[in-house]
Amino acid sequence: MKKVWYGVITFILCGCLVTPQLVTSAKAPEEDELAALPPIPVEQTVLKDESVYLTLNADGSVKETIVVSRIEAEEAGSYTDYGTYSEIVNLSGSEEPALTDDAIVWNLPSYPEGFYYQGISTEGKAPYSIAISYKVDGKKVAAKDMGGKKGKVDMTIAITPNSDAEKYFKENFMCQVQVPLDLSMAQDVAAPGAMAKVITGKTATLAYMAMPGTKAEYSLSFRTESFSMGTIQISCSASDVxxxxxxxxxxxxxxxxxxxxxxxxxxxxxxxxxxxxxxxxxxxxxxxxxxxxxxxxxxxxxxxxxxxxxxxxxxxxxxxxxxxxxxxxxxxxxxxxxxxxxxxxxxxxxxxxxNEKLQQILDELAAFDPESALPEELKCLAEKLNAIKLPEVDLSEIAGYTxxxxxxxxxxxxxxxxxxxxxxxxxxxxxxxxxxxxxxxxxxxxxxxxxxxxxxxxxxxxxxxxxxxxxxxxxxxxxxxxxxxxxTPKVVSFAAPGKIVPRSVQFIMATDAIN
Structure with a gap:
C-alpha cells in the first residue's frame, strides 16, 4: 500500500517538475507576438484652446467657420477631443484621428509646442452678427458692387448680439472691429465713434467696440474717386472685468x-x-x-x-x-x-x-308928379330927400368886442x-x-x-x-x-458645448476685400 502512494507521489512530483518546462515551452510564442505589438497609448487629460475663424462676405455675412484647436501634448498618449466637423485636417503632423460620433481621438507622440488641428464647423454661432452696408451719394449700393465707385461714401457697421449663440458667449464676449482705410483713396474722412485711429503709412486703422450683450452701430463717411476697402478684421474675446x-x-x-x-x-x-x-x-x-x-x-x-x-x-x-x-x-x-x-x-x-310928419311929406312927394307941377329944383330936392333915408346899423355883434x-x-x-x-x-x-x-x-x-x-x-x-x-x-x-x-464664468467650448471645457475661446473674423 505504501508502495502505491510512493508511486503516486513520485508521479506527481515528476509531473510538477516536468510541467513548468512544458508550460514555458507552450507560452513562449505568445510573448514574442506581444513584444512585437505597439504599446497601448496612455489616456491623457486634454488641455486645449479654441480659435474660431470666420470668413465673411464683404457685407459681413458668414461664408465659412473653421475651428483651430491647440492641445497640450507634451507626453505621448491618447487625446480625446469633441466636435462636429465636416472635415478635419492635422496641422502639426501626419496622424489620423479615430472618429466615434462626436469624439475625436488622437494617438500622438510628444508635441512639446502643442498639437494643432482644424475642423470645418457645421454647428455653433459666433457671439455677434456683423452687417456692413454702403451708400454712394445717398443711394444704397451692395457691398459686392462697391469696387471703383466714385462719390460720397457712407459706410455703416452694425454689431448685433447673436441670439442663437451660447449664453456664455452672448453675456461675456466683447467685439472689436478694425477698419483699414486707404488715405490715398479716401478724402474728408469723418469717423464719429471710433475708439482709436492709428495711421501707418497711407493706411488709417479705425477701431470700434461693442460691450458684452450690447448692440452698436457706427458710421464712416468719406469722398473717393475710386472706392476700395481692405480686409476688415473683427475679434471677439471674453471680457475679464x-x-x-x-x-x-x-x-x-x-x-x-x-x-x-x-x-x-x-x-x-x-x-x-x-x-x-x-x-x-x-x-x-x-x-x-x-x-x-x-x-x-x-x-x-x-x-x-x-x-x-x-x-x-x-x-x-x-x-x-x-x-x-x-x-x-x-x-x-x-x-x-x-x-x-x-x-x-x-x-x-x-x-x-x-318922424311921422316928415314921413308923410315924403310919401306925398313920392306920389306927386314933379314933372308936371314942380320946377326942376323941386324935383331935385325930392330925390335928395328920398336918398336921405339910411338903413339902421346893428352894432350888437361888434359891441361884444369893444x-x-x-x-x-x-x-x-x-x-x-x-x-x-x-x-x-x-x-x-x-x-x-x-x-x-x-x-x-x-x-x-x-x-x-x-x-x-x-x-x-x-x-x-x-x-x-x-x-x-x-x-x-x-x-x-x-x-x-x-x-x-x-x-469668473466657466469657459464653454464653441466646438462641443458641455462635452469639454477649454482653457480659452476666441473668435477672429475677416471680410473679403473690395477692389
Missing amino acids: SGILGSDMNTIENGVKQLISGQNQIINGTTQLKDGLGQLSGGLDQLSDGANLSAEGSAQLADGLEQYVGGVNQLSGGFEAISDLAEKLKCIVEKLSEMEQVQKVLDDINAILN DPEKILELLDQVTQLNQLTSAGDMLVEGMNELNSGLDQLADGLDEVAGQTSKIPGQVQQLINGQVSIRDGMSQAMSIFERFMTEG
Whole structure:
C-alpha cells in the first residue's frame, strides 16, 4: 500500500517538475507576438484652446467657420477631443484621428509646442452678427458692387448680439472691429465713434467696440474717386472685468451706485429745466402776442393822434381867421370909439327920418308928379330927400368886442392853440417812433419765441442721452454684481458645448476685400 502512494507521489512530483518546462515551452510564442505589438497609448487629460475663424462676405455675412484647436501634448498618449466637423485636417503632423460620433481621438507622440488641428464647423454661432452696408451719394449700393465707385461714401457697421449663440458667449464676449482705410483713396474722412485711429503709412486703422450683450452701430463717411476697402478684421474675446478692474469690486460697486444716483439727479434736474423752458416758451408766446397787440394799438394810437393833430391844425386855422377878424375888429372898435359923436348924429338923423310928419311929406312927394307941377329944383330936392333915408346899423355883434382885454385874451388862446399843435406834432412823431420800436420788439419776441420753442425738444434729446448713460451704468452694475456673485464664468467650448471645457475661446473674423 505504501508502495502505491510512493508511486503516486513520485508521479506527481515528476509531473510538477516536468510541467513548468512544458508550460514555458507552450507560452513562449505568445510573448514574442506581444513584444512585437505597439504599446497601448496612455489616456491623457486634454488641455486645449479654441480659435474660431470666420470668413465673411464683404457685407459681413458668414461664408465659412473653421475651428483651430491647440492641445497640450507634451507626453505621448491618447487625446480625446469633441466636435462636429465636416472635415478635419492635422496641422502639426501626419496622424489620423479615430472618429466615434462626436469624439475625436488622437494617438500622438510628444508635441512639446502643442498639437494643432482644424475642423470645418457645421454647428455653433459666433457671439455677434456683423452687417456692413454702403451708400454712394445717398443711394444704397451692395457691398459686392462697391469696387471703383466714385462719390460720397457712407459706410455703416452694425454689431448685433447673436441670439442663437451660447449664453456664455452672448453675456461675456466683447467685439472689436478694425477698419483699414486707404488715405490715398479716401478724402474728408469723418469717423464719429471710433475708439482709436492709428495711421501707418497711407493706411488709417479705425477701431470700434461693442460691450458684452450690447448692440452698436457706427458710421464712416468719406469722398473717393475710386472706392476700395481692405480686409476688415473683427475679434471677439471674453471680457475679464475682474482682471481689468482688480479685486476691489466693492469700491467699484459703490462708485457706480453713486454715479447712477447722481445721473438720476441730473435727469430730474434736466427734466425740470425742460418743463421750465416749456413754461418760458409759453410765456414768450404770450409776450409776443401782447407785443403784437401793443404794436397794433400803438399804430392805431398814432393814427388817432395824427387825426387829432389834423383837427387841431384845422381848429388852429379857424382860430387864426378869428384872430385876424379880432385884429380888424380891434381897429374898428378903436375907430368907432373915436366916432361917438358921429353915432349921436346918426341917431339924430334916424330920429328925424322916423318922424311921422316928415314921413308923410315924403310919401306925398313920392306920389306927386314933379314933372308936371314942380320946377326942376323941386324935383331935385325930392330925390335928395328920398336918398336921405339910411338903413339902421346893428352894432350888437361888434359891441361884444369893444373890450380890448377880451381881444388880447382871444389872441393868447390862439397862441396856446399853436403851442398845442406843435406838441401834438411832437407826440405823433414820438408815437411813430414808439410804434416802430414795438414792431421791432414784436419781431424780436417772435424770433425768440420760435427759437425757445425748439429748446424743450433739444433738452429732451439731452435727457434721452442722460437716460442712456444711466442705463449703461445700470448694465455695468449688473455685470459687476454678476462677477461678485458668480465670479469668473466657466469657459464653454464653441466646438462641443458641455462635452469639454477649454482653457480659452476666441473668435477672429475677416471680410473679403473690395477692389
